[in-house]
Amino acid sequence: MVELGRGLLPLWAFEEGITFLNHGSYGATPREVTAEADRWRARLESQPVRFFNEELPGAIRTAAVALAGFVGVPPERLGFVENASDGTNAVLRSVRWREGDEIVTTSHVYNAVRKNLAWLSTMTGVVCVEAAVPFPTPDDASVVDGIARAITPRTRLILVDHIASASAVVLPLPAIVALARSHSIPVLVDGAHGPGMVDLDVDAIGADWYVGNCHKWLASPKGSAFIAASANPAWEVHPTVISHSYGMGFAAEFDKIGTRDYAPWLATPAAIAFHERLGGPVLRARNVEMARRNALRVAAELGTETGAPSAMFGSIATIRLPWDGPVDWDVARLLRQRLWERTRIELHVTALAGALWARISAAAYNEDADYAGLAAALKDTLTTTRTGTSA
Numbered sequence: 001m002v003e004l005g006r007g008l009l010p011l012w013a014f015e016e017g018i019t020f021l022n023h024g025s026y027g028a029t030p031r032e033v034t035a036e037a038d039r040w041r042a043r044l045e046s047q048p049v050r051f052f053n054e055e056l057p058g059a060i061r062t063a064a065v066a067l068a069g070f071v072g073v074p075p076e077r078l079g080f081v082e083n084a085s086d087g088t089n090a091v092l093r094s095v096r097w098r099e100g101d102e103i104v105t106t107s108h109v110y111n112a113v114r115k116n117l118a119w120l121s122t123m124t125g126v127v128c129v130e131a132a133v134p135f136p137t138p139d140d141a142s143v144v145d146g147i148a149r150a151i152t153p154r155t156r157l158i159l160v161d162h163i164a165s166a167s168a169v170v171l172p173l174p175a176i177v178a179l180a181r182s183h184s185i186p187v188l189v190d191g192a193h194g195p196g197m198v199d200l201d202v203d204a205i206g207a208d209w210y211v212g213n214c215h216k217w218l219a220s221p222k223g224s225a226f227i228a229a230s231a232n233p234a235w236e237v238h239p240t241v242i243s244h245s246y247g248m249g250f251a252a253e254f255d256k257i258g259t260r261d262y263a264p265w266l267a268t269p270a271a272i273a274f275h276e277r278l279g280g281p282v283l284r285a286r287n288v289e290m291a292r293r294n295a296l297r298v299a300a301e302l303g304t305e306t307g308a309p310s311a312m313f314g315s316i317a318t319i320r321l322p323w324d325g326p327v328d329w330d331v332a333r334l335l336r337q338r339l340w341e342r343t344r345i346e347l348h349v350t351a352l353a354g355a356l357w358a359r360i361s362a363a364a365y366n367e368d369a370d371y372a373g374l375a376a377a378l379k380d381t382l383t384t385t386r387t388g389t390s391a
């Protein structure tokens with residue numbers, strides 16, 4: 001049995017002496033998984049033609065089978081992509097939109113996805129509707145109700161996060177998918193944070209497509225993510241890069257998107273093995289409990305509140321900062337930077353619903369002690385930054 005916590009830090013390549021409380025933004029890849037990707041790169045360079053022509057197709061499918069088993073979908077309906085943005089783009093670009101078609105998402109949507117939708121709107125005349133989801137203190141019913149009220153006869157797609165980035169809220173997917181089905185509207189789930197954070201059974205979710213990152217909570221190298229399609233998706237989806245395999249079926253098209261570095265995909269089974277060795281479901285449950293527990297603790301120490309009831313958080317959680325100065329992304333960035341410079345604590349800070357929020361993460365290498373001095377460090381940083389911003 002592996003002992004989780006700071007003792008594991010040498011398995012990662014972190015700088016000495018830092019407290020890393022933001023696994024959520026980009027993940028962090030253990031040395032042995034990086035080494036596996038490097039082995040694949042060395043294999044490629046030892047005979048590039050043999051590698052690309054003969055070895056790669058089978059190797060990618062082997063990796064896809066491992067990932068498909070981990071996330072709960074048959075391998076022929078799973079394709080690797082570069083990242084969650086790539087997967088979302090693939091779905092959005094694979095259909096002929098009509099002017100006035102509506103896409104419903106929520107006010108918790110990730111900003112890059114919001115921009116993706118704005119671009120789509122400019123290109124096609126699609127209308128993007130953001131269902132209002134309360135924050136702070138949302139609840140499952142208010143999420144579903146907000147989406148229900150945004151649906152019209154012109155709604156052609158519902159695009160929802162599994163775990164929202166800025167608010168850290170886990171959305172009630174079963175109820176959202178049931179609602180969409182009752183209106184015969186396809187669903188795309190942006191599960192950027194899903195794999196490795198929560199127990200995942202993609203087919204049981206029942207959405208038309210689920211897009212997930214492997215580099216965050218599964219700790220694969222960057223550049224490994226997936227798109228999974230249901231048995232009967234609303235439309236055929238093609239990769240954002242169309243290449244030799246066009247027209248050869250879902251898995252084949254995603255498997256070969258031209259000459260690129262496929263090592264992050266090939267090293268994904270090693271990331272899964274590492275995750276399982278650290279406990280798999282036990283690790284995930286432990287991380288979720290740690291984030292929830294410490295969010296409540298830090299909020300109490302700051303005299304504020306968490307962004308949502310504990311039951312709606314996974315292994316990231318938001319805490320309101322006691323801040324009465326200007327609220328925007330520049331101030332959030334400044335606070336993050338100041339905290340890092342003063343304490344070597346890496347923490348996500350965001351501006352949302354007129355307030356500043358700290359978002360803590362809980363990963364295998366974290367332990368309760370990592371959050372012990374956080375409230376005091378934040379208070380101190382807030383005080384000096386407040387002086388700075390009002391000067």
Ligand SMILES: Cc1ncc(COP(=O)(O)O)c(C=O)c1O
Nearest residue numbers: 083084085110161164165190192
């Ligand atoms: C909810 C959500 N969607 C999409 C993304 C984009 O992920 P990527 O940059 O890997 O494409 C993120 C990244 O944090 C996210 O949190």
